[in-house]
Amino acid sequence: MRAAVVVFPGTWSDADCSWSLERLGVETRRVWHRETTIAPDELVVLPGGFSYGDYLRCGAIARFSPVMRAVQAHADAGGFVIGICNGFQILCEAGMLPGVLMRNDSLQFRCEEVYLVPDNRSSPFTRGLASGRALQIPISHGEGRYFADRQTLDRLEDGNRVAFRYCDAAGRVIPEANPNGSERGIAGILNERGNVLGMMPHPERACEPLLGNEDGNAIWRSVLDAAAAP
Amino acid sequence: MASFHARINVMLKPLVNDPQGLAVRDGLLQLGFSGVSAVRVGKRIEVTLDAADRARAETAVREMCEKLLANPVIESFEYELREQTPAQA
Numbered sequence: 371m372r373a374a375v376v377v378f379p380g381t382w383s384d385a386d387c388s389w390s391l392e393r394l395g396v397e398t399r400r401v402w403h404r405e406t407t408i409a410p411d412e413l414v415v416l417p418g419g420f421s422y423g424d425y426l427r428c429g430a431i432a433r434f435s436p437v438m439r440a441v442q443a444h445a446d447a448g449g450f451v452i453g454i455c456n457g458f459q460i461l462c463e464a465g466m467l468p469g470v471l472m473r474n475d476s477l478q479f480r481c482e483e484v485y486l487v488p489d490n491r492s493s494p495f496t497r498g499l500a501s502g503r504a505l506q507i508p509i510s511h512g513e514g515r516y517f518a519d520r521q522t523l524d525r526l527e528d529g530n531r532v533a534f535r536y537c538d539a540a541g542r543v544i545p546e547a548n549p550n551g552s553e554r555g556i557a558g559i560l561n562e563r564g565n566v567l568g569m570m571p572h573p574e575r576a577c578e579p580l581l582g583n584e585d586g587n588a589i590w591r592s593v594l595d596a597a598a599a600p
Numbered sequence: 601m602a603s604f605h606a607r608i609n610v611m612l613k614p615l616v617n618d619p620q621g622l623a624v625r626d627g628l629l630q631l632g633f634s635g636v637s638a639v640r641v642g643k644r645i646e647v648t649l650d651a652a653d654r655a656r657a658e659t660a661v662r663e664m665c666e667k668l669l670a671n672p673v674i675e676s677f678e679y680e681l682r683e684q685t686p687a688q689a
Contacts, residue, residue: 427671463671470673475619517616517674551617 371597373398374412378432383418390577394590403435413450414441416457428513429459451566455511458568467568469518475551479512484549486557487541489532493564496533498592504541505585507571514570516552523553533558533567601650604657608679610670611642645669
């Protein structure tokens with residue numbers, strides 16, 4: 371599998387995403403948001419940042435970039451797409467994932483290590499996390515409070531589409547471990563087919579011993595393995 | 601073609617938690633406005649547009665709100681539309 375890391379005006383996590391994937395031996399290219407070609411075997415990464423200055427609402431303008439038509443078509447064809455932080459916001463605004471990311475309930479920008487527990491254990495992104503151990507992954511956002519109406523939340527849970535919830539170091543999903551007020555502690559969700567993941571925490575920032583933490587690699591490895599042996 | 605001016609208000613739906621509004625409310629209470637019971641913060645967007653007539657202008661403004669200016673998951677919108685004389689435009 372190769373990777374296509376999309377760059378919008380205002381994206382800043384593309385270098386970290388590329389670095390972390392290249393460390394795992396993945397051939398990675400950056401895709402400017404005006405490009406419209408994505409190969410079927412590419413993992414599309416929508417990285418974090420402040421695309422279009424977060425004007426109007428986070429992700430609201432980026433979804434009109436030409437590349438997003440290709441990303442949508444890629445997902446429709448079963449290709450893998452992961453949106454991280456601002457990328458998650460863009461996927462929601464584009465209607466590729468339900469709900470919306472709102473201002474943190476604390477009103478603070480939160481930049482800290484959190485723990486995540488995989489809820490779904492069968493998607494390409496999470497089947498490699500079968501042990502269910504809590505992953506330590508950093509967050510860095512001011513608008514990461516996942517919100518959707520109750521029916522949508524129920525549908526996500528009934529469909530096994532909650533990828534990650536915020537938890538404590540022991541893996542317990544408790545309100546104190548929720549850094550932003552997300553509904554039901556949700557940190558990441560999947561589309562119906564399971565090939566599109568949106569998550570607020572940054573796995574690419576937990577990718578090597580020098581950073582003190584390699585837990586993020588488990589998510590990359592899961593999707594790489596899934597692509598190699600579907 | 602005539603010129604129109606739309607004043608669009610985008611507000612969070614009533615059931616959506618608005619921590620920004622709560623913080624502003626607390627600020628007002630601290631300033632001594634003890635009668636304040638609730639504050640909600642929204643957005644005001646002004647759009648100037650050309651359209652053949654008022655009905656078409658209204659259709660366009662509504663579509664702008666539905667497709668981009670408001671997120672229907674969390675926000676509602678309302679607007680005032682008025683025709684502008686050339687001097688105002």
